Amino acid sequence: MFLTGTMRVNSKGHLEVGGCDTLDLAKEFGTPLYVMDEEQIRKNCAEYRDTFKEHYPNSQVAYAGKAFLTKAMCRLVDDEGLALDVVSGGEIHTALAAGFPAEKMLYHGNNKTPEEIEMALENGVGRFVVDSYSELELLNALAGEAGKVAGLYLRIKPGVEAHTHHYIQTGQVDSKFGMGLADGEAMTAVKMAAKMKHVELKGLHCHIGSQIFDLKPFQMAAAVMVDFMQEIKKKTGTVIGELDLGGGFGIRYTREDSPYSLSGFVELIAKTVKDKCAEHNYPLPKLLVEPGRSIIGEAGITLYTVGSVKEIPGVRKYVAVDGGMMDNLRPAMYEAKYEAVVANRMNDQAEEKVSIAGKACESGDMLIWDIELPKLQRGDLMAVLSTGAYHYSMANNYNRFPRPPVVFVKDGQADLVVARESYDDLVQNDIIPARMQAPAAKKAAN
Missing domain, CATH: 2.40.37.10 (Lyase, Ornithine Decarboxylase; Chain A, domain 1)
Known part of the structure; x- marks a missing residue:
């Protein structure tokens, strides 16, 4: 017990x-x-927020709402100074009904409907995490009709496989989520976005899976993503200013589970990003993570x-x-x-x-x-x-x-x-x- x-x-x-x-x-x-x-939830939020600020000041923790989302939870997340990762019109509506600031929402999903995108644009959702070419084109068109410029991240498949249940692995090449690096999909999307008038590429996003206990895949994913940011800079001249490494941090369900320490994880990720940026002489980006399970x-x-x-x-x-x-x-x-x-x-x-x-x-x-x-x-x-x-x-x-x-x-x-x-x-x-x-x-x- x-x-x-x-x-x-x-x-x-x-x-x-x-x-x-x-x-x-x-x-x-x-x-x-x-x-x-509630006390434990708030403590977990504060530990994430404060530990990242200590090791990487230009950072933002976004709670992954799909783990558990109600109006009360939205209020708690806002109280604790976290942003919010949402994946549907229903989650956006819940957050708005709770008075959560739309500009602090990151909108994920591999098949956002036109109606959901219009709702997000109308309410000023801060970032759209774009999952495909077709979504990029749709977002640009709808933002144009609304007279807005949508800030976006591109969801990247870093090619890193986490050792977890195969249903919740998402960073590998064969995944319904994101765009690949090796096949050139991601770079093509970068170039497409650069030519569009109603979207602005703000950052990159990746998520390698859920309930992960090994720190190595997170370190590998962070390194791959910074390398890709440097490649974008070389080939297009664009400097990506925000890097979202997603979530997936494991928790204890049974006595056999051995989660890593949060401080150890943060130190490793922060050091990896800093070292890689120094290697490429690349300006440090704003760093985001999206814990859900490990908070709630x-x-x-x-x-x-x-x-x-x-x-x-x-x-x-x-x-x-x-x-x-x-x-x-x-x-x-x-x-x-x-x-x-x-x-x-x-x-x-x-x-x-x-x-x-x-x-x-x-x-x-x-x-x-x-x-x-x-x-x-x-x-x-x-x-x-x-x-x-x-x-x-x-x-x-x-x-x-x-x-x-x-x-x-x-x-x-x-x-x-x-x-x-x-x-x-x-x-x-x-x-x-x-x-x-x-x-x-x-x-x-x-």
């Missing part, structure tokens, strides 16, 4: 987060329930109530909880692994090996395989750790289960930041055509 942030075992033997007893949270808000440790991931837990317990003699013991792949899709999608604790009996010793099953009508709905826990019974409160990133973001209504609420906890106070969906919420957008009305409804209409 590992506890992070403000998590502790209180005098009642219960799991406590942000000064709030998890049993009280479950009683007030129900389960499943996402619980976010370990700060979140999910609370579940234990339901049925089913033992298959000589095979396995299944313990079912009141959530599953509807609120945590990652085990089914990535074979992701987690730790869990019995929140109402934290001091009890592990007695048996069980597998934690979700309640969806799907054989693959398993949250944790083979975990040692105290003997579980119906009504116990289970907390799955490190669920802050990509859990609420990927939550769904499979089997028509309502999505759980989200609470921020800090200094003994719990604030609801996303309300629990109701059954009525599930059907609010459903429409029954008049020809399919139930007989009673038809009779009443006549």
Whole structure:
């Protein structure tokens, strides 16, 4: 078992987060329930911000909103002085609704629609991270129609493969994201942008993948990107002033995970960029990074109530909880692994090996395989750790289960930041055509 942030075992033997007893949270808000440790999130934001300022003053940390984004999270990110990485019209709308400054948004995505681009232009989004020739042409045309000049980054595939799940590798040559170096795509895009009247090339961007523990790929990517900036300068005379190295920094999901220290990462990246720029006599660019998971991931837990317990003699013991792949899709999608604790009996010793099953009508709905826990019974409160990133973001209504609420906890106070969906919420957008009305409804209409 590992506890992070403000998590502790209180005098009642219960799991406590942000000064709030998890049993009280479950009683007030129900389960499943996402619980976010606000103090830890703010601490993580500040550590990124301050460590980069120490080692590379001309820097900006942009929180990757796809990991977890609500209006409250946008306010927190703005409070902490971070920029915001968004990837859709919905994320832009959420940020704007929270009062987040549009000029501090970086708009990503491999297939931005004309409507999304127009929305971003209209609201003054600061940077467009362009993913293809066709997007570059579309952005130039729409910016022209709007009478604006769009600031852009080109997303580059640096050809660096990170050792992580193949679904979340993005920096290698064969990726749906970005433009390649070896095949000349990226240089062609640079030259195209230079000829366009309604876009301005401000910087370059790369992202090599997610949940990465090895620092070497980040170092390699930084070196490759500075080399390419020098190549651009030589061939076109253009000096690129901003370099965004993306995110992908790993966190701890289980005791076997060994994340690197943030200070070690920052020192290495800063030194790599400085050394490479000195080698090329290239002016130091503004340096950006886009952490998401490593800011929010370990700060979140999910609370579940234990339901049925089913033992298959000589095979396995299944313990079912009141959530599953509807609120945590990652085990089914990535074979992701987690730790869990019995929140109402934290001091009890592990007695048996069980597998934690979700309640969806799907054989693959398993949250944790083979975990040692105290003997579980119906009504116990289970907390799955490190669920802050990509859990609420990927939550769904499979089997028509309502999505759980989200609470921020800090200094003994719990604030609801996303309300629990109701059954009525599930059907609010459903429409029954008049020809399919139930007989009673038809009779009443006549």
